[in-house]
Amino acid sequence: MSFEFTKEELEYIEELSQRYPSPKALMLPLLWIIQNRLKHIPTEAFKAVADITKTSEAQVYGVVTFYTMFTLKPTAKYHIQLCKTLSCNLCGSKELLNLLKERFNLLPNQQNGDFQLTLVECLGSCGTAPVVQINNRLYENLTPAKLQKILEDFS
Amino acid sequence: MSSKMVEFTVNGKKLLAFEGLNLLKYLLDNGYNIPHYCYHDSLGADGNCRMCMVEIKGKKRPQIACDTLIKEGLEVNTNTPTIKRLREEILQMQLRNHPVDCPVCDKAGECYLQNYYMDYGLYKEGKHKKQKIKKSKNIEFGRNVVYDEERCILCKRCVRFFANITKTNELGVIKRANHSTISTAPNQKLQSQYAMNIVDLCPVGALLSSDFKFKQRVWFLQSSPSICHGCTKNCNITIDYSSTKFQAERIYRYKARRNEDVNGYFICDEGRLSYKEYHTNRVTQIEYKNSIIDFKEAISKIGIEIFIHKDIVILASPNLYIEELESIIKWSKKLNARLYSPLECYKDKEFADNWLKEELRVANAYGVMALEIDTSTPDISSDTLLINFDHKLAQDINTLHRIDFITHSINSQGLILPLASWVQSSRHLINSSGIKQYAPKTLVANKPILTVTEWIEAIGGDI
Numbered sequence: 359m360s361f362e363f364t365k366e367e368l369e370y371i372e373e374l375s376q377r378y379p380s381p382k383a384l385m386l387p388l389l390w391i392i393q394n395r396l397k398h399i400p401t402e403a404f405k406a407v408a409d410i411t412k413t414s415e416a417q418v419y420g421v422v423t424f425y426t427m428f429t430l431k432p433t434a435k436y437h438i439q440l441c442k443t444l445s446c447n448l449c450g451s452k453e454l455l456n457l458l459k460e461r462f463n464l465l466p467n468q469q470n471g472d473f474q475l476t477l478v479e480c481l482g483s484c485g486t487a488p489v490v491q492i493n494n495r496l497y498e499n500l501t502p503a504k505l506q507k508i509l510e511d512f513s
Numbered sequence: 514m515s516s517k518m519v520e521f522t523v524n525g526k527k528l529l530a531f532e533g534l535n536l537l538k539y540l541l542d543n544g545y546n547i548p549h550y551c552y553h554d555s556l557g558a559d560g561n562c563r564m565c566m567v568e569i570k571g572k573k574r575p576q577i578a579c580d581t582l583i584k585e586g587l588e589v590n591t592n593t594p595t596i597k598r599l600r601e602e603i604l605q606m607q608l609r610n611h612p613v614d615c616p617v618c619d620k621a622g623e624c625y626l627q628n629y630y631m632d633y634g635l636y637k638e639g640k641h642k643k644q645k646i647k648k649s650k651n652i653e654f655g656r657n658v659v660y661d662e663e664r665c666i667l668c669k670r671c672v673r674f675f676a677n678i679t680k681t682n683e684l685g686v687i688k689r690a691n692h693s694t695i696s697t698a699p700n701q702k703l704q705s706q707y708a709m710n711i712v713d714l715c716p717v718g719a720l721l722s723s724d725f726k727f728k729q730r731v732w733f734l735q736s737s738p739s740i741c742h743g744c745t746k747n748c749n750i751t752i753d754y755s756s757t758k759f760q761a762e763r764i765y766r767y768k769a770r771r772n773e774d775v776n777g778y779f780i781c782d783e784g785r786l787s788y789k790e791y792h793t794n795r796v797t798q799i800e801y802k803n804s805i806i807d808f809k810e811a812i813s814k815i816g817i818e819i820f821i822h823k824d825i826v827i828l829a830s831p832n833l834y835i836e837e838l839e840s841i842i843k844w845s846k847k848l849n850a851r852l853y854s855p856l857e858c859y860k861d862k863e864f865a866d867n868w869l870k871e872e873l874r875v876a877n878a879y880g881v882m883a884l885e886i887d888t889s890t891p892d893i894s895s896d897t898l899l900i901n902f903d904h905k906l907a908q909d910i911n912t913l914h915r916i917d918f919i920t921h922s923i924n925s926q927g928l929i930l931p932l933a934s935w936v937q938s939s940r941h942l943i944n945s946s947g948i949k950q951y952a953p954k955t956l957v958a959n960k961p962i963l964t965v966t967e968w969i970e971a972i973g974g975d976i
């Protein structure tokens with residue numbers, strides 16, 4: 359399998375590049391473009407990213423595997439990103455995790471049907487902890503009951 | 514760094530240094546034992562390991578020395594109880610997931626982590642018995658480098674070598690937190706012709722040379738400074754060898770030795786692995802027409818050959834030391850012989866690059882030129898006597914009248930005399946920038962082998 363940016367994507371990248379002093383800064387925008395289009399970042403795409411950002415494939419690999427929002431394999435239809443950092447932890451993220459385990463048979467870094475669970479670092483929404491991000495949407499002030507309802511509505 | 518000298522104190526002692534000099538560099542260069550991993554002279558500071566903490570007067574918290582610049586009146590303390598505790602804590606963290614497999618680790622004996630634990634370890638039983646994160650122990654990075662993820666302390670020296678020095682960015686840190694590890698890009702291997710330098714750079718046993726792996730414990734090795742003979746660059750190296758009772762000494766590895774004027778901190782992989790030549794295919798006995806003869810017989814044979822031949826050509830290897838070449842020059846005058854040291858056959862365009870590796874793959878070609886030895890190819894007729902001092906060209910010359918002083922065996926039907934290799938001899942070399950360097954004698958063979966100068970002396974007495 360090989361990867362290429364589409365013509366439209368390349369035009370958008372060209373536009374973006376005007377904003378940054380160095381091409382290295384395009385790293386995250388480029389990865390977002392790929393993740394959004396393919397629901398993952400295939401390793402075949404590393405070279406295209408490295409070429410534009412003037413970095414190496416090893417460096418791109420580092421960035422992709424550092425951030426939890428980028429995945430090397432296609433994500434399930436519903437990618438549940440449960441915050442495991444301090445504020446959410448204190449406000450009950452453990453109970454949410456238990457619910458996912460017991461009710462939905464979901465374990466961290468695993469897929470089950472349409473659902474996939476990843477434990478992530480602070481989502482920047484500590485004020486409304488505990489929070490869960492599902493695909494691109496944030497769900498705040500959660501309780502196990504609320505989360506259960508949200509997930510049941512999906513299926 | 515400015516050229517202004519400033520006064521500052523370390524542990525109460527007043528000192529002078531250039532303003533703006535990196536504090537850790539100063540401390541290390543001046544014999545202070547400051548634990549550190551990520552800082553390296555060739556790579557500079559990265560500030561990621563936090564091991565180099567010192568206390569600085571006026572600062573609330575301990576600071577990393579590698580990110581502190583020396584200035585007037587700076588008051589540094591390197592050995593307070595706080596610093597000691599910090600070092601202990603950092604070591605605890607580094608050992609949290611470390612396999613503590615020193616007994617089977619090649620780096621044991623020269624590992625920073627191990628050394629620091631000797632000084633700052635807590636030595637509490639059970640401390641390291643908690644469930645650890647398991648990772649891979651034998652990842653082949655390519656180019657003879659193997660990686661043990663579990664032993665890695667993530668100082669990034671290896672990553673920075675490819676980022677700052679070779680600029681090829683072949684390694685990266687992947688994943689995060691406890692799962693972080695060093696990796697090449699997926700399905701790729703290292704490419705750099707200098708990759709094995711990261712084995713020298715790695716402060717722990719995470720990067721190993723597949724060539725040296727499981728060959729010898731480092732505490733059985735002795736080290737000697739020397740000069741690589743792989744090309745006219747004359748990179749500075751350390752030869753690590755061991756001697757076992759009643760056996761010839763054996764070389765286990767070459768390592769890069771720092772010399773700012775020549776090779777900086779590094780050497781090429783090919784030069785590094787060229788130690789193998791010392792042990793392969795060596796000539797150890799005096800032979801004449803394929804049968805062994807003794808020393809006396811050999812000396813008289815040489816005398817006769819020289820006596821009956823009018824035309825004598827001497828070939829001197831450009832790998833020989835200056836002083837050895839000088840003895841050959843003297844002797845050739847005495848014999849009225851024609852002396853040559855052709856260089857053409859040592860040329861290898863493919864080998865050269867724009868960093869260290871140079872086209873002439875022989876150590877002292879510039880010494881040969883400085884001594885004005887003829888570097889053209891000699892005419893050899895059927896009446897000519899060829900006296901060969903280990904020159905590469907001699908193996909392609911077909912003549913019956915020949916005397917070969919050689920280190921490595923070649924196809925010859927004449928008189929063959931074993932010659933000490935450059936490791937078994939000493940003296941000076943001149944490199945391509947005209948730098949003259951001394952290479953000490955490192956090894957002695959089980960049965961002593963004569964050097965060029967010793968052979969000439971031995972013969973000189975008899976003719």
Ligand code: SF4
Pocket residue numbers: 664665666667668669670671672695714715716717719720
């Ligand atoms: S492999 Fe060695 S040099 Fe590289 S980051 Fe790990 S400990 Fe540092």
Ligand code: SF4
Pocket residue numbers: 741742743744745746747748776780781782783784785869870871
């Ligand atoms: S560059 Fe030349 S002298 Fe230096 S290590 Fe390589 S072969 Fe030896």
Ligand code: FES
Pocket residue numbers: 441442443444445446447479480481482483484487488489
């Ligand atoms: S800790 Fe969960 S959003 Fe900040």
Ligand code: FES
Pocket residue numbers: 537549550551552558559560561562563564565577578579580
């Ligand atoms: S040597 Fe200073 S932080 Fe690593």
